[in-house]
Amino acid sequence: MARIRAAWPRSLAGQAIVLQILVIAVVVAAGSALALLDARRDGDSAARQQVLGIATSLADAPSTAQAIEAGRATEILQPVTEAVRTHTGIAFITIMAPDRTRFTHTDPSQIGGAYIGTIGPALRGETFTESYTGTLGPSVRAVAPVRDSSGRIVGLVAAGILQKSLADRWRAQWPIIAAVGVGALAISLIGVWGIRRRLLRQTRGLRPEELRVMYDHHDAILHSVSEGLIVLEDAGVALVNDEARRLLSLPAGPVERADLPEFLREHDPGVRDEIHVTDDRVLVVSRSKVGHPGGRATDGSEVVTIRDRTELQGALGELNSLKVLTDSLRSQAHEAANTLHTIVTMVEMGRADDAVTFATAELELSQHLVDRLSAAVSEPALVALLLGKSAQAGERGIELTITEDTALPADTDELLLSGQEMVTVLGNLIDNAMDACDRSDPWVEVTVNQDDERLLIRVADSGEGMDAKLFEKAMRRGYSTKRGTGADQHGLGLALVAQVVNRHHGSLRADVTYGSVVTVTVTAR
Structure with a gap:
């Protein structure tokens, strides 16, 4: 813990940048993980739609029912299913009888055997998808019924893709997601570095507790000083202390330039001990430009001090x-x-x-x-x-x-x-x-x-x-x-x-x- 405290930056800019880097790193890592999960989910959904489409197309083809009814299902349909499987890249296409007897299979030795998987919904005329472990391993499969011209179910078509293949697909997206994440992190770090430089210039490398003490002292001085103090900027009035409000009879809350007396509305720095008379007071006014740390004056910004000379x-x-x-x-x-x-x-x-x-x-x-x-x-x-x-x-x-x-x-x-x-x-x-x-x-x-x-x-x-x-x-x-x-x-x-x-x-x-x-x-x- 002591080492962490020693390594922790002391300046406000350093602490803000470290926190931003940590937040950006967590966001990029979480975004990358979510992108991978989304890619996997999208891959599974696409696979289900693919096998469902293939199974439905083959089941609805008139040639499929005709080959089953003619008793030549294996002879006619095995070459067709293998061609479709090779072209689409799925794991298997199995056409079977209602009693599970396979007419086609990726492994010819499995033809004639019993299909392993759920077929109940298909026998009721439904087309469905499921995840199941068959002879080739865990897969995502779709099963569709084959009907003859009278609507009677004469067979079933099952098309499936191995989950191993799906994993290989979404894992192939890792390099792209990682590259995007690293790029986003690099761009963010460049932006954070620019923010750090700006914060260092604006806070002069002060620590948060130093800024707090400075603000407390600044606020206490503004309220207790016996001279009126006004800070003017191009956009309007940045600051008015209590004495200035009293001497100029200014309203409570934010003050606009229009609320000031006429002699304070124009930019006129460099005035020293100039006497002005309001309706009920004689005031001594001095004005000076606001300077940057490098010594440059801020255009349009000035500090006005006001002393009461009435009595x-x-x-x-x-x-x-x-x-x-x-x-x-x-x-x-x-x-x-x-x-x-x-x-x-x-x-x-x-x-x-x-x-x-x-x-x-x-x-x-x-x-x-x-x-x-x-x-x-x-x-x-x-x-x-x-x-x-x-x-x-x-x-x-x-x-x-x-x-x-x-x-x-x-x-x-x-x-x-x-x-x-x-x-x-x-x-x-x-x-x-x-x-x-x-x-x-x-x-x-x-x-x-x-x-x-x-x-x-x-x-x-x-x-x-x-x-x-x-x-x-x-x-x-x-x-x-x-x-x-x-x-x-x-x-x-x-x-x-x-x-x-x-x-x-x-x-x-x-x-x-x-x-x-x-x-x-x-x-x-």
């Missing part, structure tokens, strides 16, 4: 607004230092009244904006964003106006968008407006207003704006680059704005009226 993107938006405010405060601190030096110098020069006027002029303007926003806007994050963007616009030489219509309910629970959503929508729209405004006359106008039924956010700028087709394309784009113009500049920002608006079943539209105007409307539900 991070919101945090980055809030952080960006705080950074803008921080930069603005730093700049104002620098300007305040310059202003303070100027005021001190004016006091030293004895011009105290001019120093007071200079010190309070800009402070009143800035404080007025702070006081107005603090009174009109209850959301502190939005106030910080507007103040920061106002300072940032001033540094860039852009006139940013926050209209007098800007007002939000005092109770933040009544707001139709959360503070983070407000920052996402308004921050991206203002950034896009400052990037797109006309540099010869740079201005941006912002309105944020909510009543009992509707929230309106409107951002206008002095730029050329976008037509409806370009605006729709910009909202669908899943990435952002500042190197281009037009829709590329608004790719991620407008996509994030559209995501928030769609989540609340609002509307987002662009018009070119007194400037390029983008309007967000969200109604109470």
Whole structure:
């Protein structure tokens, strides 16, 4: 047993091939044996039909009955039966009287003796066959009655073939059956060898237990990994893990390419950390080709990894607004230092009244904006964003106006968008407006207003704006680059704005009226 285990192949391909060889060998051997048995059975059946036909033909011949009735049966019929026997190759043809007395026989010395065998059915007028051991040995024989013109039975005809001859006939087919069996076995082994090579390539020579462990680990990793994973093939989607189904809101069961978002339906390997925006998520997507063991890439097959950046993107938006405010405060601190030096110098020069006027002029303007926003806007994050963007616009030489219509309910629970959503929508729209405004006359106008039924956010700028087709394309784009113009500049920002608006079943539209105007409307539900 130990030797058998040592000789037994370890790889899956080897074990599969050995089992196939054993099965093929058993099938070929069984097929050959069945073919031999079938040949023997067919030979016996053919022999019975042959002797039955010969016996019936001789018994029905009128000359046979006439020779028996004339008393010249041996003289006339012996040459005839021997000629027929020699021509057909059977063992004997015996014509006899109803009392078994032989008229003819292969061995002339047996003529006149009693026939050995069954004749009862023939005496009753029946033609039959049987296996019987006579003077020549075991044989298959047929017996038929001979009738005269009146129908009376005047004799019997027995024709037989030795079983030894039958055995010789079907044994002669052994070489052909053996040759066919060997040929089938050889062809099967060639096919098995080809299958073995293919299995070795596909399984890399791994043993069944190694493949099982690999599958178990693979399945466990797919279900536990925190990134979405999709394997795409030419025929469709080969694999989708649980996280990918969650991030892309895919249905349970098999997934088709039509079920995937538009940005995953086309073959596009080589993408790294590309940002895409769905209706409710911001996703980072990377795609790579699937390689063969030899290093060749599989055409049309690729692995897609997906990471969720939704919460991070919101945090980055809030952080960006705080950074803008921080930069603005730093700049104002620098300007305040310059202003303070100027005021001190004016006091030293004895011009105290001019120093007071200079010190309070800009402070009143800035404080007025702070006081107005603090009174009109209850959301502190939005106030910080507007103040920061106002300072940032001033540094860039852009006139940013926050209209007098800007007002939000005092109770933040009544707001139709959360503070983070407000920052996402308004921050991206203002950034896009400052990037797109006309540099010869740079201005941006912002309105944020909510009543009992509707929230309106409107951002206008002095730029050329976008037509409806370009605006729709910009909202669908899943990435952002500042190197281009037009829709590329608004790719991620407008996509994030559209995501928030769609989540609340609002509307987002662009018009070119007194400037390029983008309007967000969200109604109470």
